[in-house]
Amino acid sequence: MTDADRTPWIVGVSGASGTPYAAAVLRGLLDAGESVDLVVSRASRLTLLDETGIAFRDAHWQEDLRTWLARGADGKPGTFEVAEDADVRHWAAGDLAAGPSSGSYPVKGMLIVPASTACVAGVALGLSKDLLQRAASVTLKERRKLVVAVRETPLNGQTLKQLVALDEAGAVVLPASPAFYAGATHIQDLVDFVAGRVLDTAGVPHRLYRRWEGELGEARSRGD
Numbered sequence: 001m002t003d004a005d006r007t008p009w010i011v012g013v014s015g016a017s018g019t020p021y022a023a024a025v026l027r028g029l030l031d032a033g034e035s036v037d038l039v040v041s042r043a044s045r046l047t048l049l050d051e052t053g054i055a056f057r058d059a060h061w062q063e064d065l066r067t068w069l070a071r072g073a074d075g076k077p078g079t080f081e082v083a084e085d086a087d088v089r090h091w092a093a094g095d096l097a098a099g100p101s102s103g104s105y106p107v108k109g110m111l112i113v114p115a116s117t118a119c120v121a122g123v124a125l126g127l128s129k130d131l132l133q134r135a136a137s138v139t140l141k142e143r144r145k146l147v148v149a150v151r152e153t154p155l156n157g158q159t160l161k162q163l164v165a166l167d168e169a170g171a172v173v174l175p176a177s178p179a180f181y182a183g184a185t186h187i188q189d190l191v192d193f194v195a196g197r198v199l200d201t202a203g204v205p206h207r208l209y210r211r212w213e214g215e216l217g218e219a220r221s222r223g224d
Contacts, residue, residue, distance in 0.1 A: 109139060
């Protein structure tokens with residue numbers, strides 16, 4: 001695929017707890033054959049290191065990304081296979097001249113997973129303090145799909161107002177709230193449910209969770 005044919009999804013990872021959600025979304029996009037432009041904020045690198053022990057380094061981002069995506073939500077390394085030829089382009093968070101900083105750069109939309117309250121505030125106020133916030137602002141102004149998977153609880157009034165502002169601006173506010181009707185038996189099931197809902201909103205096909213079919217007790221009847 002040439003650059004002229006490439007139309008990626010931007011995935012922004014902010015500093016909120018929930019890096020397994022981001023990994024599941026990235027795996028889902030790549031499994032569906034989608035191209036990805038990845039922006040990992042400075043704060044999220046500290047969270048990733050704390051939650052997984054993985055240091056995400058600009059100079060070694062491909063190696064670090066493969067290690068991260070192969071890890072299960074329970075912390076077990078090598079849980080998932082990651083293709084060597086996955087179409088991922090990494091942009092440094094401080095690079096405000098990067099492709100995604102411009103509306104003329106072709107993308108399908110942007111998924112912020114997870115979104116911290118600081119990230120929510122920055123995007124809602126149009127601060128563009130780093131590439132993640134700038135790319136989100138560009139996504140809104142170009143009327144492209146923006147999904148904000150906020151991961152915080154409880155939410156104060158100011159953050160709620162900012163989330164309403166994002167909704168009114170055209171973003172989809174998607175709290176990282178797992179459901180249990182799909183018969184979750186493992187932490188990965190709960191993570192994959194949230195990741196699947198993000199991909200649903202983006203219109204990306206996946207098989208990350210069992211969909212509701214209108215029959216009560218289906219989760220119990222699975223017997224697993």
